[in-house]
């Protein structure tokens with residue numbers, strides 16, 4: 015990964031005549047980028063040579079997308095996600111995302127500082143800018159002190175705590191509370207995976223023992239009630255600890271109700287959902303054979319009533335962010351091997367690696383389904399894709415908007431091009447898309463990372479290692 019120095023000198027870039035859309039603005043102007051940052055925004059800018067000019071007439075100019083939930087090159091039990099940072103962030107760029115916050119983790123018996131170091135090695139190939147959330151697996155006096163170091167020294171200002179996967183990732187309530195209390199005093203954000211892991215384990219063991227081994231039982235053993243219960247519990251613990259709380263991949267009406275109630279009581283509680291919960295339902299698990307395994311992610315897909323509630327939550331601001339939870343495992347065993355594949359769970363759904371891809375399709379899907387189909391405003395779209403995640407996770411105003419002094423991270427978006435999603439054309443190493451064959455209107459045309467054009471139509475002009483690590487600031491202010 016680059017430290018931003020010693021690279022090829024950055025070009026001066028002029029983007030002309032685009033329709034600039036941010037979370038609050040909408041106007042036509044030119045944008046001048048120098049040394050990677052936006053220097054001037056104005057009408058009919060005149061710039062001397064040498065300057066690289068891009069004509070954006072007829073296109074929307076959006077802030078580069080910020081995806082705060084990805085799992086790149088991540089080992090999870092006996093499985094490993096199939097994208098490297100190089101391939102995953104190249105796919106992100108083609109989808110209009112220029113900043114990714116990925117999850118690194120503490121290993122048992124080790125300091126989280128070691129986990130961060132290991133993550134930095136893997137993240138060195140990133141093509142877009144990256145930050146890290148730390149997954150805490152053990153909470154003790156030393157790891158609490160290490161959390162403080164991560165916040166103040168390393169720019170890792172958010173932590174993920176699991177309430178699911180007992181024996182693998184789950185923390186007990188006392189540990190959750192201790193970690194929350196530490197975060198509260200240091201401007202850090204606590205992110206929770208909210209499902210009741212122990213009760214789910216009972217249901218899973220019963221299903222497997224009675225021969226219910228197919229992919230659809232992944233969904234039936236993770237009821238929405240248990241997501242609602244854990245979300246409510248996390249909120250109460252965060253309230254007591256006086257920390258802001260961010261609920262990741264919220265999928266269920268019950269969980270949304272708990273978040274809405276907390277927000278009505280003026281608590282700093284936030285939540286994201288993901289495109290798969292907005293566009294797909296649990297009907298996918300009825301697919302023949304083992305096909306349903308493609309949709310085995312956690313939480314699972316829900317019935318259509320939950321989907322309606324999520325769209326409403328986006329409108330009423332009970333949900334503030336849409337992230338991908340890109341956690342790619344191939345459907346087929348080849349060419350990467352069983353470790354990277356869903357086939358591990360052929361006989362037993364509880365052994366199917368949990369996760370699904372989506373890093374390349376977030377912006378166009380939500381533009382199509384939200385802005386074009388459901389009347390979402392362009393401002394709300396930008397807020398959900400870029401501005402809100404940047405603000406909540408200590409990246410704003412460097413990232414998440416188009417303003418003088420902000421990084422030159424821009425997406426030129428054609429609101430009228432119609433195209434069809436094909437896994438065979440995307441840039442991730444995963445071998446399927448949850449949205450295969452979906453026809454969308456609205457497509458990413460060009461992408462700029464700190465002023466460098468890295469995506470130009472179908473052409474890749476970026477390179478592995480050009481992404482910078484972002485030392486993040488205080489979280490939780492929206």
Ligand SMILES: [Zn+2]
Pocket residue numbers: 083085339341
């Ligand atoms: Zn995840």
